[in-house]
Each structure stands twice: as structure tokens, then as C-alpha cells.
Amino acid sequence: MKRITLTLAALALAAAAQAQVNVQDAWVRATVAHQKATGAFMQLTASSDARLVEVRSPVAGTVEIHEMALVKDVMQMRAVSGLELPAGKTVELKPGGYHVMLMDLKRQVKEGDMVPLTLVVQARDGKRQMIELKATSRALNTAAPSGMGHGAQGGVPR
Numbered sequence: 160m161k162r163i164t165l166t167l168a169a170l171a172l173a174a175a176a177q178a179q180v181n182v183q184d185a186w187v188r189a190t191v192a193h194q195k196a197t198g199a200f201m202q203l204t205a206s207s208d209a210r211l212v213e214v215r216s217p218v219a220g221t222v223e224i225h226e227m228a229l230v231k232d233v234m235q236m237r238a239v240s241g242l243e244l245p246a247g248k249t250v251e252l253k254p255g256g257y258h259v260m261l262m263d264l265k266r267q268v269k270e271g272d273m274v275p276l277t278l279v280v281q282a283r284d285g286k287r288q289m290i291e292l293k294a295t296s297r298a299l300n301t302a303a304p305s306g307m308g309h310g311a312q313g314g315v316p317r
């Protein structure tokens with residue numbers, strides 16, 4: 160019993176030292192059958208400087224953080240090693256901008272599905288925390304990122 164109490168106290172201390180990251184409006188673009196990749200989008204606001212370094216999801220074999228970049232006059236997406244979350248600033252992941260790329264999808268993501276995502280956020284001091292959330296799947300008629308060239312394989316991760 161004593162050991163459990165101590166562990167809880169240690170966890171509480173660790174939590175207090177971490178940046179609070181507020182996640183809003185997390186959603187995933189619904190897919191059609193056999194589609195192998197899709198995007199996840201959200202707004203992130205960190206209470207102190209932090210960096211999104213990794214995203215995991217059980218629906219995808221590979222998850223990357225992507226940016227859009229103009230390569231030879233063509234907008235392409237490419238993987239980045241992380242996304243800065245400056246203190247107090249809302250960073251928007253949206254179609255046509257930064258996004259979480261869910262690749263090697265294990266199943267179709269249907270409209271209305273709740274897609275589990277784990278965000279790994281690193282604070283300035285190197286401490287990492289995991290944020291578990293569920294993103295709602297939405298079917299949108301806006302232009303899909305898949306319509307653009309995909310530079311993830313050829314891109315140089317920073």
C-alpha cells in the first residue's frame with residue numbers, strides 16, 4: 160500500500176513539471192476502401208515551449224508528421240522530425256499545412272469512427288509525455304492531400 164502511494168506521488172510531481180498541451184478539434188479524414196493513407200488534423204496549444212516529436216495510432220502501420228513545402232513549384236508533403244509548439248501559441252494542423260500522416264492503414268477509417276492517437280510531446284528539458292486522444296473521422300469534400308505529390312520518401316527529414 161505504501162509503495163502505491165509513493166508511486167502516485169511521483170507521478171503527480173512528474174505531471175506538474177510537464178507542459179500542458181491542449182488539443183482541440185482533432186479529426187481524421189475518412190478513407191475509402193483500400194486507401195492506404197490519410198491525414199489527421201488538430202489544434203495544439205502548449206503552456207510552455209514544447210515539441211511534438213512522434214504520433215502513434217493503432218490504425219496505421221506508420222505515422223509521420225508532415226509539412227507542405229513548395230518543391231520545384233509543386234506543393235509536396237514531406238516528413239519532418241518534429242513540430243515546434245511555442246508557449247501559448249496555437250499551432251494548427253490542417254489540410255494544406257502541417258498534418259499527421261497515417262500510413263499503411265490497417266483498415267478503412269469510416270466517417271464517424273473514433274481514431275485513437277497518441278501524441279508524444281517533448282518539453283525543453285527533454286522530458287516526454289504522451290497524450291492520448293480520439294479523433295473523429297470526417298468525410299470532407301475539400302481537396303485531399305493525396306492529390307498532391309508525396310515527397311515523404313525522397314524528402315530529407317530535418
Ligand SMILES: [Cu+2]
Pocket residue numbers: 198225236237258259260304
Ligand atoms: Cu502527408
